Amino acid sequence: MADSRLFSFEFSAPKTEEAIEQVKKVHARLSDLSPHFFSVTYGAGGSTKDGTRQTVLDLSSTGSVVAPHISFGGDTPEVIEELLNNYKDAGISRLVALRGDRPSGIGSTMKMIHANELVEFIRSKTGDHFHIDVAAYPEVHPESDSVDSEIHYFKKKADAGANSAITQYFYNADAYFRFRDACTAAGIDIPIVPGIMPITNYKGLVRFSSVCGAEIPRWIEKHLITYEKDAEALKAFGTDVVTDMCQRLLDGGAPGLHFYTLNQSLPTLKIWNSLALS
Numbered sequence: 001m002a003d004s005r006l007f008s009f010e011f012s013a014p015k016t017e018e019a020i021e022q023v024k025k026v027h028a029r030l031s032d033l034s035p036h037f038f039s040v041t042y043g044a045g046g047s048t049k050d051g052t053r054q055t056v057l058d059l060s061s062t063g064s065v066v067a068p069h070i071s072f073g074g075d076t077p078e079v080i081e082e083l084l085n086n087y088k089d090a091g092i093s094r095l096v097a098l099r100g101d102r103p104s105g106i107g108s109t110m111k112m113i114h115a116n117e118l119v120e121f122i123r124s125k126t127g128d129h130f131h132i133d134v135a136a137y138p139e140v141h142p143e144s145d146s147v148d149s150e151i152h153y154f155k156k157k158a159d160a161g162a163n164s165a166i167t168q169y170f171y172n173a174d175a176y177f178r179f180r181d182a183c184t185a186a187g188i189d190i191p192i193v194p195g196i197m198p199i200t201n202y203k204g205l206v207r208f209s210s211v212c213g214a215e216i217p218r219w220i221e222k223h224l225i226t227y228e229k230d231a232e233a234l235k236a237f238g239t240d241v242v243t244d245m246c247q248r249l250l251d252g253g254a255p256g257l258h259f260y261t262l263n264q265s266l267p268t269l270k271i272w273n274s275l276a277l278s
Protein backbone atom coordinates (compact mmCIF):
# COMPACT_ATOMS: atom_id res chain seq x y z
CA MET A 1 0.00 0.00 0.00
CA ALA A 2 1.09 3.57 -0.68
CA ASP A 3 0.25 4.37 2.97
CA SER A 4 -2.52 3.62 5.44
CA ARG A 5 -4.95 6.11 3.86
CA LEU A 6 -7.65 4.84 1.49
CA PHE A 7 -6.84 5.40 -2.17
CA SER A 8 -9.07 4.04 -4.90
CA PHE A 9 -9.73 4.44 -8.62
CA GLU A 10 -13.03 4.40 -10.46
CA PHE A 11 -13.73 3.24 -14.02
CA SER A 12 -16.85 3.85 -16.09
CA ALA A 13 -18.29 0.53 -17.26
CA PRO A 14 -16.95 0.08 -20.80
CA LYS A 15 -19.49 -0.54 -23.56
CA THR A 16 -17.31 -1.45 -26.58
CA GLU A 17 -14.43 -3.88 -27.18
CA GLU A 18 -12.09 -0.91 -27.59
CA ALA A 19 -13.25 0.59 -24.29
CA ILE A 20 -12.80 -2.76 -22.53
CA GLU A 21 -9.18 -2.94 -23.72
CA GLN A 22 -8.62 0.68 -22.61
CA VAL A 23 -9.89 -0.07 -19.10
CA LYS A 24 -7.62 -3.12 -18.85
CA LYS A 25 -4.63 -1.03 -19.95
CA VAL A 26 -5.39 1.76 -17.47
CA HIS A 27 -6.04 -0.77 -14.70
CA ALA A 28 -2.60 -2.33 -15.34
CA ARG A 29 -0.87 1.07 -15.08
CA LEU A 30 -2.75 2.19 -11.97
CA SER A 31 -2.26 -1.19 -10.25
CA ASP A 32 1.39 -0.20 -9.82
CA LEU A 33 0.16 2.39 -7.28
CA SER A 34 -1.30 -0.40 -5.08
CA PRO A 35 -4.69 1.24 -4.42
CA HIS A 36 -7.07 -0.23 -1.85
CA PHE A 37 -9.54 -0.99 -4.60
CA PHE A 38 -10.86 -0.18 -8.04
CA SER A 39 -14.54 0.39 -8.70
CA VAL A 40 -16.65 0.02 -11.84
CA THR A 41 -19.80 2.10 -12.44
CA TYR A 42 -23.26 0.77 -13.17
CA GLY A 43 -25.02 2.53 -16.07
CA ALA A 44 -28.09 4.64 -15.35
CA GLY A 45 -31.04 2.35 -14.61
CA GLY A 46 -28.77 -0.71 -14.56
CA SER A 47 -28.07 -0.36 -18.29
CA THR A 48 -24.51 -1.72 -18.02
CA LYS A 49 -25.26 -4.63 -15.67
CA ASP A 50 -23.48 -7.27 -17.77
CA GLY A 51 -20.64 -4.92 -18.76
CA THR A 52 -20.07 -3.93 -15.14
CA ARG A 53 -20.10 -7.55 -13.97
CA GLN A 54 -17.73 -8.75 -16.71
CA THR A 55 -15.28 -5.87 -16.14
CA VAL A 56 -15.31 -6.49 -12.39
CA LEU A 57 -14.61 -10.20 -12.88
CA ASP A 58 -11.88 -9.55 -15.48
CA LEU A 59 -10.04 -7.00 -13.32
CA SER A 60 -10.40 -8.99 -10.10
CA SER A 61 -8.92 -12.08 -11.83
CA THR A 62 -5.60 -10.17 -11.83
CA GLY A 63 -5.64 -10.09 -8.01
CA SER A 64 -7.01 -6.53 -7.59
CA VAL A 65 -9.81 -5.74 -5.17
CA VAL A 66 -12.63 -4.53 -7.42
CA ALA A 67 -15.94 -3.09 -6.24
CA PRO A 68 -18.93 -3.09 -8.59
CA HIS A 69 -21.34 -0.17 -8.29
CA ILE A 70 -24.85 -1.51 -7.90
CA SER A 71 -28.39 -0.12 -7.87
CA PHE A 72 -31.86 -1.56 -8.29
CA GLY A 73 -32.46 0.32 -11.52
CA GLY A 74 -35.55 -1.31 -13.01
CA ASP A 75 -34.70 -4.77 -11.67
CA THR A 76 -36.65 -6.96 -9.27
CA PRO A 77 -35.26 -7.92 -5.84
CA GLU A 78 -34.75 -11.47 -7.19
CA VAL A 79 -32.48 -10.23 -9.99
CA ILE A 80 -30.42 -8.11 -7.59
CA GLU A 81 -30.15 -10.99 -5.11
CA GLU A 82 -28.86 -13.23 -7.90
CA LEU A 83 -26.30 -10.57 -8.88
CA LEU A 84 -25.16 -10.28 -5.25
CA ASN A 85 -24.76 -14.06 -4.97
CA ASN A 86 -22.89 -14.10 -8.24
CA TYR A 87 -20.43 -11.49 -6.91
CA LYS A 88 -20.11 -13.29 -3.59
CA ASP A 89 -19.35 -16.60 -5.32
CA ALA A 90 -16.74 -14.86 -7.47
CA GLY A 91 -14.91 -13.61 -4.35
CA ILE A 92 -15.99 -9.97 -4.65
CA SER A 93 -15.90 -8.37 -1.20
CA ARG A 94 -16.82 -4.71 -1.76
CA LEU A 95 -19.74 -2.88 -3.35
CA VAL A 96 -20.65 0.75 -4.01
CA ALA A 97 -24.43 0.89 -3.33
CA LEU A 98 -26.41 3.64 -5.05
CA ARG A 99 -29.91 4.68 -5.95
CA GLY A 100 -28.43 5.38 -9.36
CA ASP A 101 -29.24 7.93 -11.99
CA ARG A 102 -32.52 7.83 -13.83
CA PRO A 103 -32.08 6.62 -17.41
CA SER A 104 -32.98 9.25 -19.98
CA GLY A 105 -35.90 8.64 -22.38
CA ILE A 106 -38.36 5.79 -22.03
CA GLY A 107 -37.31 4.66 -18.55
CA SER A 108 -37.74 8.06 -16.97
CA THR A 109 -40.85 7.03 -15.02
CA MET A 110 -38.97 4.19 -13.31
CA LYS A 111 -39.42 4.03 -9.55
CA MET A 112 -36.04 4.65 -7.96
CA ILE A 113 -35.09 2.65 -4.86
CA HIS A 114 -33.09 4.79 -2.44
CA ALA A 115 -29.59 3.75 -1.48
CA ASN A 116 -30.45 3.21 2.22
CA GLU A 117 -33.05 0.63 1.14
CA LEU A 118 -30.49 -1.07 -1.12
CA VAL A 119 -27.96 -1.21 1.74
CA GLU A 120 -30.67 -2.77 3.97
CA PHE A 121 -31.46 -5.27 1.21
CA ILE A 122 -27.79 -6.24 0.75
CA ARG A 123 -27.32 -6.70 4.50
CA SER A 124 -30.52 -8.78 4.75
CA LYS A 125 -29.43 -11.10 1.94
CA THR A 126 -25.66 -11.35 2.45
CA GLY A 127 -25.03 -10.28 6.05
CA ASP A 128 -21.62 -8.74 6.60
CA HIS A 129 -20.01 -10.32 3.56
CA PHE A 130 -19.59 -7.06 1.62
CA HIS A 131 -17.84 -3.86 2.60
CA ILE A 132 -20.40 -1.32 1.38
CA ASP A 133 -19.57 2.20 0.21
CA VAL A 134 -22.31 4.74 -0.38
CA ALA A 135 -22.35 8.19 -2.02
CA ALA A 136 -22.14 11.49 -0.11
CA TYR A 137 -22.64 15.05 -1.35
CA PRO A 138 -20.63 17.83 0.36
CA GLU A 139 -22.21 20.38 -2.01
CA VAL A 140 -25.68 18.83 -1.55
CA HIS A 141 -27.39 16.42 -3.98
CA PRO A 142 -29.42 18.32 -6.65
CA GLU A 143 -32.69 16.76 -5.40
CA SER A 144 -32.09 17.59 -1.72
CA ASP A 145 -33.97 20.45 -0.09
CA SER A 146 -31.29 21.43 2.41
CA VAL A 147 -28.06 20.47 4.09
CA ASP A 148 -30.12 19.06 6.98
CA SER A 149 -32.08 16.73 4.72
CA GLU A 150 -28.86 15.72 2.94
CA ILE A 151 -27.33 14.69 6.25
CA HIS A 152 -30.57 13.08 7.45
CA TYR A 153 -30.67 10.72 4.46
CA PHE A 154 -26.92 10.17 4.47
CA LYS A 155 -27.23 9.02 8.10
CA LYS A 156 -29.91 6.54 7.02
CA LYS A 157 -27.36 4.92 4.70
CA ALA A 158 -24.77 4.68 7.47
CA ASP A 159 -27.38 3.33 9.92
CA ALA A 160 -28.48 0.74 7.35
CA GLY A 161 -24.95 -0.70 7.44
CA ALA A 162 -22.74 1.24 5.02
CA ASN A 163 -19.07 0.97 6.02
CA SER A 164 -17.75 4.09 4.28
CA ALA A 165 -18.67 6.77 1.78
CA ILE A 166 -17.25 8.34 -1.35
CA THR A 167 -18.23 11.90 -2.20
CA GLN A 168 -19.45 13.47 -5.39
CA TYR A 169 -16.55 15.52 -6.77
CA PHE A 170 -16.11 19.16 -5.80
CA TYR A 171 -13.47 21.88 -6.23
CA ASN A 172 -13.90 23.55 -2.87
CA ALA A 173 -12.18 21.80 0.04
CA ASP A 174 -14.18 23.84 2.58
CA ALA A 175 -17.41 22.26 1.34
CA TYR A 176 -15.93 18.87 2.24
CA PHE A 177 -14.65 19.93 5.68
CA ARG A 178 -17.97 21.57 6.62
CA PHE A 179 -19.92 18.53 5.46
CA ARG A 180 -17.62 16.08 7.27
CA ASP A 181 -17.84 18.08 10.49
CA ALA A 182 -21.64 18.33 10.25
CA CYS A 183 -21.81 14.55 9.72
CA THR A 184 -19.65 13.95 12.78
CA ALA A 185 -21.91 16.27 14.80
CA ALA A 186 -24.92 14.26 13.57
CA GLY A 187 -23.36 11.03 14.86
CA ILE A 188 -22.19 9.65 11.49
CA ASP A 189 -18.84 8.00 12.08
CA ILE A 190 -18.03 6.21 8.80
CA PRO A 191 -15.01 7.44 6.78
CA ILE A 192 -16.02 9.93 4.06
CA VAL A 193 -13.50 9.76 1.24
CA PRO A 194 -13.40 12.74 -1.16
CA GLY A 195 -14.13 11.88 -4.80
CA ILE A 196 -11.60 13.61 -7.05
CA MET A 197 -12.37 14.57 -10.64
CA PRO A 198 -9.28 15.52 -12.67
CA ILE A 199 -9.81 18.52 -14.96
CA THR A 200 -9.08 17.60 -18.57
CA ASN A 201 -11.47 19.73 -20.60
CA TYR A 202 -13.81 22.67 -20.17
CA LYS A 203 -17.13 21.99 -21.92
CA GLY A 204 -17.58 18.40 -20.74
CA LEU A 205 -16.80 19.35 -17.16
CA VAL A 206 -19.28 22.24 -17.15
CA ARG A 207 -22.03 20.08 -18.68
CA PHE A 208 -21.54 17.19 -16.27
CA SER A 209 -21.12 19.43 -13.22
CA SER A 210 -24.42 21.19 -13.84
CA VAL A 211 -26.22 17.82 -13.93
CA CYS A 212 -24.64 16.34 -10.81
CA GLY A 213 -24.63 19.50 -8.72
CA ALA A 214 -20.86 20.06 -8.51
CA GLU A 215 -19.88 23.73 -8.43
CA ILE A 216 -16.97 24.97 -10.51
CA PRO A 217 -15.69 28.08 -8.69
CA ARG A 218 -15.82 31.19 -10.90
CA TRP A 219 -12.07 31.76 -10.81
CA ILE A 220 -11.41 28.20 -11.98
CA GLU A 221 -13.99 28.50 -14.75
CA LYS A 222 -12.45 31.77 -15.94
CA HIS A 223 -9.02 30.11 -16.20
CA LEU A 224 -10.51 27.14 -18.06
CA ILE A 225 -12.12 29.50 -20.57
CA THR A 226 -8.73 31.18 -21.08
CA TYR A 227 -7.08 27.84 -21.78
CA GLU A 228 -9.95 26.37 -23.80
CA LYS A 229 -7.98 26.34 -27.06
CA ASP A 230 -4.75 25.10 -25.47
CA ALA A 231 -5.41 21.57 -24.21
CA GLU A 232 -1.99 21.12 -22.63
CA ALA A 233 -2.13 24.41 -20.71
CA LEU A 234 -5.65 23.57 -19.53
CA LYS A 235 -4.56 20.15 -18.26
CA ALA A 236 -1.49 21.61 -16.54
CA PHE A 237 -3.69 24.19 -14.79
CA GLY A 238 -6.18 21.45 -13.88
CA THR A 239 -3.46 19.27 -12.39
CA ASP A 240 -2.15 22.19 -10.31
CA VAL A 241 -5.57 23.17 -8.96
CA VAL A 242 -6.70 19.63 -8.17
CA THR A 243 -3.35 18.68 -6.62
CA ASP A 244 -3.49 21.71 -4.31
CA MET A 245 -7.02 20.78 -3.25
CA CYS A 246 -6.04 17.12 -2.63
CA GLN A 247 -3.10 18.23 -0.50
CA ARG A 248 -5.40 20.46 1.55
CA LEU A 249 -7.88 17.62 1.97
CA LEU A 250 -5.22 15.16 3.14
CA ASP A 251 -3.60 17.75 5.44
CA GLY A 252 -7.06 18.44 6.87
CA GLY A 253 -7.59 14.79 7.78
CA ALA A 254 -9.44 13.33 4.77
CA PRO A 255 -9.17 9.53 5.13
CA GLY A 256 -7.99 9.08 1.53
CA LEU A 257 -8.92 9.96 -2.05
CA HIS A 258 -11.12 8.25 -4.66
CA PHE A 259 -10.17 9.24 -8.22
CA TYR A 260 -12.72 9.35 -11.03
CA THR A 261 -10.20 8.19 -13.65
CA LEU A 262 -12.36 8.86 -16.74
CA ASN A 263 -10.83 5.57 -17.96
CA GLN A 264 -7.49 7.31 -18.52
CA SER A 265 -4.35 6.85 -16.47
CA LEU A 266 -2.49 10.11 -17.15
CA PRO A 267 -4.75 12.70 -15.45
CA THR A 268 -4.81 10.64 -12.24
CA LEU A 269 -1.11 9.76 -12.40
CA LYS A 270 -0.13 13.42 -12.76
CA ILE A 271 -2.05 14.36 -9.61
CA TRP A 272 -0.76 11.29 -7.78
CA ASN A 273 2.87 12.08 -8.67
CA SER A 274 2.46 15.77 -7.80
CA LEU A 275 1.20 14.70 -4.37
CA ALA A 276 4.22 12.41 -4.07
CA LEU A 277 1.98 9.63 -2.78
CA SER A 278 4.16 6.72 -3.97
Ligand code: FAD
Binding pocket: 040, 041, 042, 043, 044, 045, 069, 070, 096, 097, 098, 099, 100, 101, 102, 113, 114, 115, 116, 134, 135, 136, 141, 142, 143, 144, 145, 149, 150, 153, 154, 156, 157, 166, 167, 168, 169, 195
Ligand atom coordinates in the same frame (compact mmCIF):
# COMPACT_ATOMS: atom_id res chain seq x y z
P1 FAD B 1 -29.80 8.35 -2.48
O1 FAD B 1 -28.90 8.20 -1.31
O2 FAD B 1 -31.00 7.49 -2.54
O3 FAD B 1 -30.22 9.89 -2.53
C1 FAD B 1 -30.86 10.47 -3.67
C2 FAD B 1 -31.70 11.69 -3.25
O4 FAD B 1 -32.83 11.27 -2.49
C3 FAD B 1 -30.96 12.67 -2.34
O5 FAD B 1 -31.47 13.95 -2.62
C4 FAD B 1 -31.34 12.22 -0.93
O6 FAD B 1 -31.28 13.26 0.01
C5 FAD B 1 -32.76 11.70 -1.13
N1 FAD B 1 -33.03 10.51 -0.32
C6 FAD B 1 -32.15 9.56 0.07
N2 FAD B 1 -32.76 8.57 0.73
C7 FAD B 1 -34.08 8.90 0.78
C8 FAD B 1 -35.24 8.28 1.32
N3 FAD B 1 -35.15 7.10 1.96
N4 FAD B 1 -36.45 8.90 1.17
C9 FAD B 1 -36.54 10.07 0.51
N5 FAD B 1 -35.46 10.73 -0.01
C10 FAD B 1 -34.27 10.15 0.11
N6 FAD B 1 -24.89 6.79 -10.83
C11 FAD B 1 -25.10 5.72 -11.62
O7 FAD B 1 -26.13 5.65 -12.31
N7 FAD B 1 -24.17 4.69 -11.69
C12 FAD B 1 -23.03 4.70 -10.96
O8 FAD B 1 -22.23 3.77 -11.03
C13 FAD B 1 -22.80 5.81 -10.08
N8 FAD B 1 -21.70 5.86 -9.28
C14 FAD B 1 -21.55 6.90 -8.38
C15 FAD B 1 -20.46 6.90 -7.50
C16 FAD B 1 -20.28 7.91 -6.56
C17 FAD B 1 -19.12 7.85 -5.61
C18 FAD B 1 -21.22 8.99 -6.53
C19 FAD B 1 -21.02 10.12 -5.55
C20 FAD B 1 -22.29 9.02 -7.41
C21 FAD B 1 -22.49 7.98 -8.33
N9 FAD B 1 -23.58 7.93 -9.20
C22 FAD B 1 -23.77 6.86 -10.04
C23 FAD B 1 -24.56 9.03 -9.21
C24 FAD B 1 -25.74 8.71 -8.28
O9 FAD B 1 -26.43 7.55 -8.70
C25 FAD B 1 -26.67 9.91 -8.31
O10 FAD B 1 -26.07 10.99 -7.65
C26 FAD B 1 -28.08 9.64 -7.81
O11 FAD B 1 -28.88 10.75 -8.20
C27 FAD B 1 -28.19 9.48 -6.29
O12 FAD B 1 -27.67 8.29 -5.86
P2 FAD B 1 -27.52 8.01 -4.26
O13 FAD B 1 -27.07 6.63 -4.11
O14 FAD B 1 -26.73 9.08 -3.64
O15 FAD B 1 -29.05 8.16 -3.85
